Amino acid sequence: MTSQPPRAAAEPDVRVFRPSFDDPGDMGLSEYVLGRASAGGDRLAVVDRSRGGRPREWTYQALKSAVHGLAGHLRDIGLRQDDVVAVLTETSSEFVIAYYGVLAAGGVVLCLDPRGTETGWKAELALCRAQVLVVETALWPCPPRSPKGDVHIGQCGKEVPTWSEVIAPRDAAGYAPGGHRRAVLMSSSGTQGLPKKVVLTHRNLTAGLAQIASVHRVGDGEAVTCVGPLRHIYGMQMAMNPVLRAGGTLVITAARFHLTELLDAIREHHVAVAYLVPSVIVELADLPSLPDLPGLRLIVSGGGPLAASAATECSRRTRTPMVQGFGMTEAGCVSFTPDSQPGPVGSIGVVLPGTEARFADPGTGEPLAPGQAGELWVRGPQITPGYLEDPGPSAWDRDGWFRTGDLAIQDSRGYLRIVGRVKSLIKYKGHQVAPAELEALLLAHPAVVDAMVIGEPDSAVGELPKAFVVASRDVSLREIAAYVAARVAAHKRIRRIERVREIPRSAMGKPARPAPLRVIVTAGSTGPWRHVAAELVGAGAYVLITGEEEISLAEVTGQLRGAPGLIASTVVDTGSAGSWADTAYATFGGIDVFIDTAHTGLLRAMASRMAAAGWGRLITPDTETAADVARELTGTDVSVVAYHPGHLPSRPAALMALATGAVDHLSGSCSTAEDLECP
Template identity: 50%
Template sequence: MTAAWEVPADVHLGDYVLRPADAVRDRVAIVDRSRGGRREWTYGQLRAAVAGLATWLRRSGVGEDDVVLVLVENSAEFVVSYHGILAAGAVVLALDPRDTAERWSSVVDGTRAKALIAETALGPPEVSLPTVCVGSRTPGGTPWDEVVATSPQPLSSRGGDRTAVLMSSSGTQGTPKLVPVSHRNLTSNLGQIAHLHRVRDDDVVLSVPPLRHVYGMQMAMNPVLRAGATLVIGATPFSAADFTRDVTEDGVSLAYLVPSVVTELGAAGEPLPSLRLVVSGGAPLPSVDADRCAAALGVPVVQGFGMTEAGCVSFSPDGVQVPPGSTGVLVPGTEVRFTGGEEAESGELWLRGPQIARAAADADGWLRTGDLVSRDENGFLRITGRAKSLIKYKGHQVSPAELEEVVTGHPAVAEACVAGVPDRVAGEIPKAYVVLREPVPLAEITAYVAGRVAPHQRVRAIERVRVIPRSSTGKRTRPPALRVLVTGGGRGLGRAFAQALAAAGMSVAVAGRHRDSLAETVDGIRRAGGTATWVRLDVTDEDSVTRGVDEVVAALGGLDVLVNNAGVPGPIGPLWTVDEAEWLQAFEVGLFGSVRMTRAALPALTGRVVNVVSRAGAVGWPHVSAYAAAKAGLISVTASLAGELADSARVAVAFDPGLVDAGMTRSHLDRGRTGKRWEDDVLAWTVKARQAGRFTSAEDSADALVAVVTGAADHLTGRYVRPEDVLPRLRPVSSAPSARPDSIGSTRRKVPS
């Protein structure tokens, strides 16, 4: 840490960052690994390219304070574009390569930009602007190599309060906007950062975050260039294997990463001799992930806190032991207050200082960050959440960030995201989305959390997902709604299942043969505020199944879960007396139909196959042998399928919903006595089972299916699963859940277990 904070003069950002070329001319400035190979740029080459681009822009009509758009991935070309635009006296506006062409075009129109630097592989919008083509040349565009080779002319530009960069921000209220950030904001912040954290001139620095964002720009790109060090630009996307290769081959000493990579390195990293420090930024990093990564790599893992409107706000000082989970101390020259009052040391954080963008502050210069922060007696900050993202549970405020910290403390949890979901009684309930290292019952995780938090903070719903989506800066985003296809979803139990899945926030498609009943199911879901569609198909017809599944995948944009619920009861009576065609029909629908659906869906399926079975399939059912045998076959197919899917991380579960007063069970009751011996025996057994309390309520059955669909039985892949196996409240207090069902029999002859 330096003795005093360096207050930059009223200088131009480019002049502050880029040293005179002859001081470091032959030193490697950039190692670019962004496009798969490895390219080196010396400081002499970098300065020449910056000067050439600046001159070309001026000759193309770009004046001082004009906006120039940059649509380029992380690369050496991005660095040259950024500083070349500044050298021309213009304003940098970097577009998100992941955005849409419509969004890019709207920015072009809204900012009255005067030039565009675009990577042609990204498919940039067609604009009537001077355009520099990075990659293949487009009509009307000028090749990159020709532009940067332009003979430079002396250029002079001012700094101070002039806008240097227009940066995209979600804003403290969540509304996307462009924030003008001045030269003074950026140079002041670079001086503030250097007071706490230095990049040495002999450092080789790996940068993963987008250079267009404040983290990549102000923590990596500009400090490295100012120090005369070497910037290694990582590939996009970036993995633990990329990290090991880059650090080893380039001798990386300092790495700026995002939380997703830090988490991955905690599981797959290894000590590397050249590495001295890892920095995480762009989003909060759970302390358990930081500890795992530090242990794996054998170096400190620290983090800071920043935002577009304020640059780097706090950082973990070099050589100082920082409390777990802390983002360090405030950068110097920054005033702070909390919403709790003048004496408060926690609450929503307000900031004032030279790094704060004027457009984001109030009349007195204060920026309301929207972040909930606490500060300890030594000045170390800890982010506890976002004010607007707090979950309101029965009047209590629950912080998702604090819950995520607890959830990721479970040894089996690799990553977690907590969000509020609507609830009719509580208003909102905390729901956890988890990525697991190993298959464990989800109830084990919720119990783990419950033992470590207050009652109102408990996780009330949990879903296993394959990955937690993140923004380009590493912020966790709530996983998209699961896309589920339910066969036999037009009536009975299938309809109840579809309604429950939609009520849980999933996008549901129902399939079956009867158009009117399917439409009725979907209409009911939509009226209740859910998302649903339907497709007419016949599971006994392979062409119909293929067309139907393709239609569903197109409508939902993919498919995560298949629920094979279609089935028919089959004939009732002794095996040797029933019609053979009817007997085989039960197989054609209940077994072969499920197999056809699975075969058609698997190429698109990302998550689970849930085959709806019955206790009859496990123990037999005299006089209903076709139905029992079809379900037995489906149980066996499920076990085999689970083994075949093992390497793909997908699972298959045989789900027994229990005896529910719906669907086929209800048909037996509605039929009543017919005078036919075997039908009346089945009816009598069903009535007796209901009277004995052996029925499962439709609500419990549907809740259990929702749990299975969201991953509660993933650790039981290939097995026979009942509601009590995934809903702890249904388990008998005196005994653990069993995978073996009770026997089913007629009133005349009981089948042994």
């Protein structure tokens, strides 16, 4: 594990938020959160709705008893101070008990992701030298035996005690000490490279809680809920730890829930503060109607960037103020919007007390003048001392500044705004383009529901800004691109744009690039259609070419292997259109684009599959066939275009525009080359 270098005196450009916080000293986290005398007795600590059915309720007395029961069991089986205990559970009361029980016993919590794989879990257990595994057997029925034993939640073998036996009441043996001892091992988000194991100490977590409490408080007896997993820093440090320290109630919802279930939980349990992620806030803003939520006094957005338009609309619809903060696994909470000072829309608040911040030139590391956007560097007691593995390039400079990798700007009142990430900056003709700026503009368009911008390599200009958008079907991509172009400098314009059904997001709402287009090109080994397949594979699509001659198909696939996309081929008997379409659809898990060379049977068979799926694009050179099929697809979201690669001089650009949704807004009618609008 690497350690932070010694700190030097603060440089003149450092901007410090002046109010102080109550330093917790070296107290252990379990004691700091659960040791308060006022938070006890029959007061409700946790309401667990994660399993469905009747909510499970834990009073503070029952919760503390279970925590001490688990801690005692761990000591009984030989757990020593600083031994690692892996915890693999869904977000539930079991996670809460395991988390505090391990810490109370002096162990180190290793948070495993329930969405992971056995191979991944085994690798993490080995890397972190876990001595005990607390596991839900529904997630991992047959885990390997740990050196000092296991704790199974659910069905287990006779040699392993049941969960109820493990957490049975026993005399409390006190809490283990804290200070700079390791408390939690968490996976970084990977936004600065491959994910690493972040070491968080008791001091990191308790100081972070005290810093947050200086600007944002949960009232004694108030209820809160959190959409993000409690194993992530957002759910852990903004919801679980603060509310239990305050003597409030943590309302846990199911990991996979419908929006109505979240609203029901907020209403039924009189939730005062809801800690949400951007994707859920966007959904709330788009709901046709919302129930009254009389107890809700504040919505907090975290885990990723949130468009100002979505924040404003959700706040208006819920009649509840909304604020944001900023943090990361390595640095905990860095900034937050003070309860008494909402600040400007889109702000991530002010730098927390006890945290130093500076804004550096991403290229040179030199400090920038106040008011200039630069990479945010921070240092403070909540920041990790390092990574478990060799971190490669250091995230710290020689004076102990941690480089967040985020580009930020601070206004004259001290409020921060994130404007992008250093490593995600797009380099277009030598200019730097921040994807976050373009994403915010896209989301401001009334027809755009979600958006993501990336840099796509280009030999002529370096990288082209490319946007993926989820948008209503009655708006053209050209209109969306023009909307952004009218509001940015020429070098920041979106050069490529693709309409997608959804933008995949993590449990914390962080976006991932949508899957490549799945395309079938019939007769893909002959004539101009061979070039069509090459253009699509070169653009990163997954392409299946079909034909009747196996040798020519193999020749084309051989030539295109190694391209950015994937190429495959199959011999097709055009007389069995229906069964072939079923097989192709099942093999690919769906087809986005079907380019047919006037095999009417295949075109109609694929049109039927796309109509049932509610999505797809059909391209054929036969105008009459295209018109007939389009009439049959009226009322669906399947677009049909009559197009031949030789119709337009800008064949590659036109083809990619069609494949990525340039005429989707004309669904229900037959489009032609003349209808094509290239952004």
